[in-house]
Amino acid sequence: MLTIGLTGGIATGKSTVSALLRQAGFPIVDADIVAREVVEPGTPTLEKIKLAFGPGIIDNGVLDRRKLGQIVFEDGAQLKKLNDIMQPAISSAMADKINFWRLQNVPILVLDVPLLFERDYDKNKSVDKIIVVTASKEIQLFRLENRDQLSNMEARNRVKAQLPMSQKIARADYVIDNNGRIEELQEQVTVLIKKIKEIASTHDAK
Ligand SMILES: CC(C)(COP(=O)(O)OP(=O)(O)OC[C@H]1O[C@@H](n2cnc3c(N)ncnc32)[C@H](O)[C@@H]1O)[C@@H](O)C(=O)NCCC(=O)NCCS
Numbered sequence: 001m002l003t004i005g006l007t008g009g010i011a012t013g014k015s016t017v018s019a020l021l022r023q024a025g026f027p028i029v030d031a032d033i034v035a036r037e038v039v040e041p042g043t044p045t046l047e048k049i050k051l052a053f054g055p056g057i058i059d060n061g062v063l064d065r066r067k068l069g070q071i072v073f074e075d076g077a078q079l080k081k082l083n084d085i086m087q088p089a090i091s092s093a094m095a096d097k098i099n100f101w102r103l104q105n106v107p108i109l110v111l112d113v114p115l116l117f118e119r120d121y122d123k124n125k126s127v128d129k130i131i132v133v134t135a136s137k138e139i140q141l142f143r144l145e146n147r148d149q150l151s152n153m154e155a156r157n158r159v160k161a162q163l164p165m166s167q168k169i170a171r172a173d174y175v176i177d178n179n180g181r182i183e184e185l186q187e188q189v190t191v192l193i194k195k196i197k198e199i200a201s202t203h204d205a206k
């Protein structure tokens with residue numbers, strides 16, 4: 001199985017690329033979805049978050065993501081506290097999902113992981129090739145503010161919580177430039193899909 005890591009800066013367009021790869025028939029494991037699943041009502045991870053951040057963070061049994069986001073992205077110590085709780089649960093659920101697809105004998109698997117480098121997916125041989133989706137800081141902030149209804153400062157804090165884009169680009173096998181129109185993004189993804197299929201056809205079964 002050829003495992004492709006898909007990452008980039010926040011709001012640079014990973015989910016948009018991921019949707020195109022899914023349309024091409026590639027199975028996807030999405031770390032943002034996993035991160036939501038592990039805090040569903042009644043989970044032990046949600047209970048830990050309640051203990052750490054107080055009962056006000058839960059509304060009718062459901063995690064108040066907006067409130068928690070406001071707390072953690074403006075205070076590094078709070079973000080670390082959340083990461084320490086979430087990381088083991090996310091990493092174990094990710095491993096289960098990857099294993100599921102391995103057992104299905106799929107030739108290609110895409111891991112959509114915003115924090116791929118921050119969580120060392122590149123170091124422990126979890127991925128064979130890495131795609132980084134990039135956009136200028138201005139475009140990134142503009143898309144983030146609009147998509148998540150954040151102030152400029154809130155958006156900047158979220159960008160700052162991740163490894164700088166230049167370091168992600170330096171560690172990429174393929175870089176997708178998403179500064180332009182969606183059509184231009186689609187063209188780059190089409191070329192990449194062809195390349196990935198070629199590599200998968202010669203990749204050793206693992
Ligand atoms: C703080 C939370 C509740 C805010 O929820 P919200 O719905 O506003 O954002 P969402 O989860 O959709 O994440 C949006 C983007 O924020 C970035 N992001 C999320 N968590 C983190 C983090 N811990 N550090 C840096 N960036 C992060 C990612 O680029 C992600 O794609 C949520 O992001 C969360 O639970 N984060 C911790 C879990 C985690 O590490 N997720 C990333 C998986 S790789």
Ligand SMILES: Nc1ncnc2c1ncn2[C@@H]1O[C@H](COP(=O)(O)OP(=O)(O)OP(=O)(O)O)[C@@H](O)[C@H]1O
Nearest residue numbers: 009010011012013014015016114143147180181182
């Ligand atoms: N080429 C583009 N032109 C205009 N808008 C775009 C383009 N690409 C993506 N967008 C929009 O920008 C926003 C961010 O894109 P997307 O959600 O795909 O980013 P992401 O990298 O997955 O973000 P996150 O890190 O938060 O998961 C979305 O609202 C999306 O519709």
